[in-house]
Amino acid sequence: MVTLKDKQFKPYISSDKILEAVKEVAKKINSDLAGESPVFLAVLNGSFMFAADLMKEINLPCEISFVKLASYHGTTSSGTITELIGLNQDLTGRTVIIIEDIVDTGNTVEKLAEILNNKKLKSFKIATAFFKPTAYTKNIKVDYVGMEIPNDFVVGYGLDYDGLGRNLKDVFVLA
Ligand code: 5GP
Numbered sequence: 001m002v003t004l005k006d007k008q009f010k011p012y013i014s015s016d017k018i019l020e021a022v023k024e025v026a027k028k029i030n031s032d033l034a035g036e037s038p039v040f041l042a043v044l045n046g047s048f049m050f051a052a053d054l055m056k057e058i059n060l061p062c063e064i065s066f067v068k069l070a071s072y073h074g075t076t077s078s079g080t081i082t083e084l085i086g087l088n089q090d091l092t093g094r095t096v097i098i099i100e101d102i103v104d105t106g107n108t109v110e111k112l113a114e115i116l117n118n119k120k121l122k123s124f125k126i127a128t129a130f131f132k133p134t135a136y137t138k139n140i141k142v143d144y145v146g147m148e149i150p151n152d153f154v155v156g157y158g159l160d161y162d163g164l165g166r167n168l169k170d171v172f173v174l175a
Contacts, residue, residue: 002172004164009155009172013147018157018171019053021146025127026057028144029097033060038095040064045166046101049158050129054099065089069111082111092120100128101158106138113140129157
């Protein structure tokens with residue numbers, strides 16, 4: 001058991017199992033994108049651990065940037081604006097792979113797709129360590145999934161509860 005603030009979490013997915021799944025994802029990316037030179041965009045904060053493990057298994061000539069989605073309220077007429085920060089390179093004509101920690105409802109993935117669709121990419125793919133198929137509400141294809149999990153709240157392997165737990169190498173679920 002792990003206690004984070006007021007909540008207890010029990011072991012759920014071991015580090016060994018996660019790393020096996022990450023290797024499978026890397027294998028698929030290496031074979032699907034053979035001959036290409038993709039740009040990986042790791043979405044902070046949660047994806048840092050998955051990004052590091054995944055990149056060690058990628059054998060393509062590739063680049064990586066760390067980005068963050070930032071939402072703020074614009075003028076009264078424009079409502080909430082979502083911006084991608086940390087992207088300092090031109091992606092025109094590039095093959096881009098988003099690295100996410102977990103895809104839940106798909107809201108994040110949808111916002112990223114909207115932003116990247118305006119950038120004249122060659123292609124755009126999504127890789128996530130964890131995917132909750134029963135929570136997902138979007139039509140955007142999630143191309144590479146480490147593991148599918150039920151609609152439970154998990155921490156560890158980059159995922160936090162109120163800022164804590166990102167350092168845990170195994171994944172834990174609310175007890
Ligand atoms: P979505 O936009 O797909 O609903 O949610 C994606 C984001 O919600 C993730 O990047 C993550 O920050 C957070 N999230 C979704 N499910 C979980 C979960 O089970 N545990 C934690 N710690 N964060 C989650």
